[in-house]
Amino acid sequence: MTTSTSVGAARRTALPRPYLLWLAGAQAGLLGDAALSFALGWAASGYGGGAAGLVLTAVTVPRTVLVLLGGAVADRFGARRVMLVGDALMLAVTAGLALAVAGDRGAPLWLLVGAAGVTGAVDAFYLPASGSMPRRLVSADRLPRALALRQAGGQCAVLLGAPLGGLLVAGGGLAGVAAVDAASFGAVLLVLLRVRPGERPVLPAASAAAAGKAGLVREAWSGVRLALGDPLLRAALLLTGAAAGALLPVVSLLGPLLARAHGWAAGTAGLVTAGQAAGVLAVAAAVAWRGGLPRPGIGAAAGLCTASAGIVLLALSAGPAVAVAGGAVVGVGSGLFACHLGPLVLGGAPASHLSRVQALLTLVQSLALVLSTGLLGLLVDATGAAPPALLCALATGAAGLAALATPALRRA
Structure with missing residues (x-):
């Protein structure tokens, strides 16, 4: 009785102010x-589909190639x-872009590609550092709620970002959007100057000299070895x-392709996406308020099984209402999975490897x-959208059942 009461009290305890500020x-x-x-993306689309794809690739490639190195840098020098x-770098880049x-000057393609490439390279270092911050600012018993609140906020940013970008482009063009983004980086800088996570030395004193000689690439590889050697992290x-x-x-x-196959309007496809986002937000808000399940590994597995059922509903839907409901179920399952697996990974990583484990997760x-x-795009061209969707449902459900059968996850 005392244990359950203390757990409930911990779940209702307010999150630390430094974390909320950050x-x-x-x-x-x-x-x-x-x-x-x-x-x-909108500016690049004016040069054609190939140019738009080039800008997206310019973000993805450096982020993927450099992310493990970025995790090692954050663990050695400090996430903050x-x-x-x-x-500071992105503030300068976005202000320069603006x-x-x-005025009336258009953005040349090389400038768009360059801005996207710098963004991807900075992300490779920033994302592992940012991903480790909840662990540095929040105690272990409140970590699930902290990560769920971050998940909800991130989902809101994704939902509002494109409409906001459209409004800003209509009102001030690319320059206006870049200026607003520069202001947001300035705000984050001011917050970080106030928030100090009180990081202990990132590397033990005895191993600092050895780590310096080893080099960042070897440090990055040590994060991979650590994760592969730990049963819980490997399974997660x-x-x-x-x-x-x-x-x-x-x-x-697959959602838009299914909508096109049924002859539905673009608005219907948007509603499916909105249903998925609403499901994620509902679960994230509930976990942020009340806390996650006592066995997060089982919660993550249940989320995948729930999402599998939602994908089946979406794939076999004959009308828009059923498709939107399927999207919402997929969102609920996705939210359960993310809100329970995230604390397992972040909580299971050693303090010396927080950013490197986050980097590996991103990779x-x-x-x-x-x-x-x-592969799914090619399969859709060959069979239509429904069979690949059902294949995704099968794979998602199988992953959930495999998680239930994995002792490290089931007992976590």
């Missing part, structure tokens, strides 16, 4: 980034320092890859998503 700044930055991402440098395209990363490959493309890629997600999206 999270508010981080979400403002995410919203500005989402708006600029839309604006860059890396984020301060990253925000000045370069101010494999599950993350499976979910990224089978679950993430469903709404973003696994990116590679799985890139591979599966291309």
Whole structure:
């Protein structure tokens, strides 16, 4: 009785003010980034589909190639320092972009590609550092709620970013969006100057000299070895890859293709996406308010099984209402998975490797998503949209059942 009461009290305890302050700044930055991402894509689309794809690739490639190195840098020099440098650099880049395209001057393609490339390179260092911040600012018992609140905020930024970018492009063009994003980076910088996570020395004193001689590449590889050698982290990363490959493309890629196959309007496809986002937000808000399940591994597995049922509903839907309901179920499952697996990965990483484990998580997600999206696109061309969607449902459900059968996840 005493144990359950103490757990409930911990779940209702307010999150630390430094974390809430950092999270508010981080979400403002995410919203500005989402708006600029839309604006860059829109400007590039004026040069044709190939140019738009080139700009997107310019973001993805450096982020994927450099992310493990970025995690090693954050663990060696401190996450806060890396984020301060990253925000200052992006403030300069976005302000320069705003000045370069101010007035009636259009944005040349090389400038769009360059801005996208710098953004991807900075992301490679910034994302692992930012991903480790909840662990540095929040105690272990409140980590699930903290990550769920961050998940909800990130989902809101994604939902609002494109409409905001469209409004800003209509009102002030690419220069206006870049100026707003520069202001958001300035706000994040001010927040980071106030928030000090009180990081202990990132590397033990005895091993600092050895780490310096080893080099950042070897330090990055040590993060991979650590994750592969730890049963819980290894299982969580494999599950993350499976979910990224089978679950993430469903709404973003297969949802619109299913809508077109049924002859539905673009608005219907948008409603499916909105249903998925609403499901994620509902679960994230509930976990942020009440806390997650006592067994997060089982919660993550249940989320994948729930999402699998939603994908089946979406794939076999004969009308828009059923498709939107399927999207909402997919969102609920996605939210359950993310809100329970995130604390497992972040909480299971040693303090000396927080950013490197986050970097590996980002890399696994990116590679799985890139591979599966291309393969699913080819499969849709050969069979239509419904069979690939059902295949994703099967893979997602199988991943959930495999998680239940994995002792390290089931007992976590």
